Amino acid sequence: MPDNIIKQVGHYTSWSGNLTxxxxxxxxxxxxxxxxxxxxxxxxxxxxxxxxxxxxNLLAKTYEQNxxxxxxxxxxxxxxxxxxxxxxxxxxxxxxxxxxxxIFCRDNKIVLTWQDINRFEDEASVxxxxxCMSSDIEVVSVRPPNPYDYNFYNKMTMDEWPGxxxxxxDSPSFSPAGKHIFYSSKYLCSQKGIDLMQQHFSDxxxxxxxxxxxxxxxxxxxxxxxxxxxxxxxxxKLLSAVPQFKNWNVYTDDTWRTRQLSIAPETPMSAWLDDDxxxxxxxxxxxxxxxxxxxxxxxxxTLCRSLEKAKVDWIVAxxxxxxxFGLAISCATAILHRTDECIDYFS
Amino acid sequence: MNALTISLDIKGTCRILGKxxxxxxxxxxxxLSQGQQSFSFYKNISCTNGWNSVxxxxxxxPNDLTVIEQENIIDYSTVSFDVVKINGYEVSNNxxxxxxxxxxxxxxxxxxxxxxxxxxxxxxxxxxxxxxxxTFALATSKANWGKMGWKHG
Numbered sequence: 001m002p003d004n005i006i007k008q009v010g011h012y013t014s015w016s017g018n019l020t021x022x023x024x025x026x027x028x029x030x031x032x033x034x035x036x037x038x039x040x041x042x043x044x045x046x047x048x049x050x051x052x053x054x055x056x057n058l059l060a061k062t063y064e065q066n067x068x069x070x071x072x073x074x075x076x077x078x079x080x081x082x083x084x085x086x087x088x089x090x091x092x093x094x095x096x097x098x099x100x101x102x103i104f105c106r107d108n109k110i111v112l113t114w115q116d117i118n119r120f121e122d123e124a125s126v127x128x129x130x131x132c133m134s135s136d137i138e139v140v141s142v143r144p145p146n147p148y149d150y151n152f153y154n155k156m157t158m159d160e161w162p163g164x165x166x167x168x169x170d171s172p173s174f175s176p177a178g179k180h181i182f183y184s185s186k187y188l189c190s191q192k193g194i195d196l197m198q199q200h201f202s203d204x205x206x207x208x209x210x211x212x213x214x215x216x217x218x219x220x221x222x223x224x225x226x227x228x229x230x231x232x233x234x235x236x237k238l239l240s241a242v243p244q245f246k247n248w249n250v251y252t253d254d255t256w257r258t259r260q261l262s263i264a265p266e267t268p269m270s271a272w273l274d275d276d277x278x279x280x281x282x283x284x285x286x287x288x289x290x291x292x293x294x295x296x297x298x299x300x301x302t303l304c305r306s307l308e309k310a311k312v313d314w315i316v317a318x319x320x321x322x323x324x325f326g327l328a329i330s331c332a333t334a335i336l337h338r339t340d341e342c343i344d345y346f347s
Numbered sequence: 348m349n350a351l352t353i354s355l356d357i358k359g360t361c362r363i364l365g366k367x368x369x370x371x372x373x374x375x376x377x378x379l380s381q382g383q384q385s386f387s388f389y390k391n392i393s394c395t396n397g398w399n400s401v402x403x404x405x406x407x408x409p410n411d412l413t414v415i416e417q418e419n420i421i422d423y424s425t426v427s428f429d430v431v432k433i434n435g436y437e438v439s440n441n442x443x444x445x446x447x448x449x450x451x452x453x454x455x456x457x458x459x460x461x462x463x464x465x466x467x468x469x470x471x472x473x474x475x476x477x478x479x480x481x482t483f484a485l486a487t488s489k490a491n492w493g494k495m496g497w498k499h500g
Contacts (some may be wrong), residue, residue, distance in 0.1 A: 036480050037396060038487075045483050045495055080479040082436060089436045092482040094497045151429060154440050155462065269486045269493040300370055 004071075006133045009105040009336050010200050015223045015288045017340030022287075023071045023129060024060040025097040025332040027052040028078070035079060044269050051320050059295070059317040059332060066289045066315070071132075071336070073099055073125035084118040085334060086148035094118055096125040098327060099334035100218070104171040107203055109138040110336075113169035115162060115188055120144050140200060141192070142169050158337070162190050169193035172216035172331065173267075178222065178343040180205045182242065186214040197287065203342075213241045219282035219332040224251075226345055228310040230284050230303065244346040251306035253284050257326070272324050285328030286314070287335075297329050298320055350393050353476060355401060357388040360419040364424045365411030372403045379426070386426075396459045403470040405427070406453065414466075428461040432445070433474050442481070446473040447490035 006021060030046035030053075060070045073096035083090045102122045104111040110133070112123050123141060130139055145166045149206075152165060162168040170188035174181055174197065181204045184195065198206055211221050212233055221231035221238060230251040231238045239246055283303050286296040292312055296303065297319045307314055318333075319327055357372065361379050368379040373392050392401065405426070412424040431438050443461070450459045453469045461470065473488075482496035491496040 031482065036483060037477075038480070038484065041480070041484055041487060044486055048495070079482065082479055091436065091442075091478060092496070097497070150437055150439075154437075155429075268489075272486075272493055326498060 004132050006129070006137070006336060009133065010108050010138050011335050011338035011340055012106060012176050012342045013167040013223070013338070013340045013345075014175065014177075014218070014255055015225055016136075016291055017338040018290045019063075019068050019288065019335065019338050021069045021071070021336035022063055023073060023103065023126060023334040024063065025056050025099050026055055026073050026075055026125075027097050028075050029053045032077075032079060033091045040269070044273065047273055048321050048324060052325070054062055054318070055319045055321075056097070056332060059205050059319070059329065062295055062315060062317045063289070063333075066293070066295075067281060068289060071126075071129045073122075074128060076121045076125055085117060086144045086146040088117060088148050088150050090120065092118075092305070093121040096122050098331035099126065099219060100172055100331050102171055103177070103334035103336075104174060104197075105334075105336055106176060106204070108136065109140060109200060111169070111171070111197070111200060112142060113141040113171045113193075114142045114144060115168040115170045115193070115276070117144055117148055117150075136194065140165050142196070158187065161187050164192055166190060167192045167238075169196060170216075171334075172218055175217040175221075176204075178341070178345045179203075179242075180207055180244070180344070180346060182207045182209055182217060184209050184214050184217055186211070188215060188300065202335055207242075207244065209241050211241070212237050216285075216331070218285045219328065221245075222284045222286060222330075224294075224307060224310040224312055229308070230306050231281065232284060251302070251309070253302040254283055255300055255302060266316055271319065276314065282322075282328045285330040287329050287333050288312075289315075295329055351395060351476065352391045353394050353434045354388050354432070355388070355392050356430075356435070358430040359386050359388075359426060360384060360430045361426045362367055362424055363412070364414060364422060365409050367409075368405065368412060368424055368426065369407065370403060370405035371424065389479060393483050394474075396476055398473060398475055398487075401472040401474070403472065404453070404468065405464070406467050406469070408467045411481060423465040425463045425465045427463055428470075430465065431461075431472065434478060436478055442485075443472070443498070445485050445491040445496065446475070446481075447488045448473045 030050040033042050033045040036042035063070050072121045080092055102113045110167050132271055168190040173189050174183045185208050223229050232254050233251040283298050283300050286294040288294050294314050295317050296314050363379050363383045364380050370377050372388050373390055414422040450470045452466050454467055475484040485491045485496040
């Protein structure tokens, strides 16, 4: 049997067991932008692209060096282009830089989620990986509605998004924690999408999280190990939203919030090419290779002290332009399989 | 060398309470009449490589477009630019905003959106040509924090 066969998928946690199989995001190299006529834009995009391309390759290598099997999405487009999806013209579908956004695996089932028309090619970019999966792995695919009601979605405000017209599902809005699955009710999944997840994982107990928790949960809180959780929110705020952590050690790392505030609203293009090591989006969005080791994108004092308290070691795989793309290690890593268990951590 | 042209295709909805609602789109006058509920506009316009602007405006706002009773506004005429297509590409609100498109009342400077315009307005609608590079040209837009259009989260 070839060694690229995926026999099993699923994970019940983000922190326990050994990580065995992942998909690490991709980004085109500088050549993608060769034909951009404007010198400044071309040079800017090429610098960002090559660095991000190299950073993701290094992340993939780091996983492999730690015994994790790595799959990579395909780059579908080799130059800027206009595509068509469900009757809508799409300018430059985004390459699959963050496969975690559209992949959720549990109970030997892979759910390919979807919620952004500009990312309709995500599924096609991983089809060669799906094709490597054993036939007893169930594949659930959420696709853009055809036709896509562009007018409906175009007029929506942030607060209204995404409505409940279609199944819109976003993997990072769900955070598995053994028998429980936390999910954020805003702003990425429609209720139809949440219903679909609950139907597919009917044995799990879903816990709805409201404000201040929203959007991608991996940037809101991260379990370091049982009994230890780190969050971008204060302990009080986190516990008010997630009382399940009341007997846990809660650490707070909100450095990204203060750094975000310090970024001027009209940051010129050139500013992003400066050394932005002090700017970070969500350092807490790390990924466990095993219960005692995580990969993180940047060392910061609060985070590292928290990991030390929980006796968890770390490796750094830098993502220089993480703020530029809103990217983190966890976004760039879709977990296909962990050797963890479906345990009740909160009773 | 031939001048560059692109097609501008606009579809909108409206509620016109007065005799007429005049607006200028890309230097052409468009007159909407009482009771009209929708409109469309199509024109080939010249453009240049790089950032371009198309202007839409409605400055003269006759009193009969608004229904007032005892100094209270009871009802008013509105115009919405629901769909704007450039060379067939339907521009999203998000793209529009990140490109720095401005919609405002030129008399009060009040910021407006492209929908339910019920007062004098001026729109500077920005786009980049060639279109396939627009995503990346966003990095030069001050309305986009200097980033290209491939955003996450």
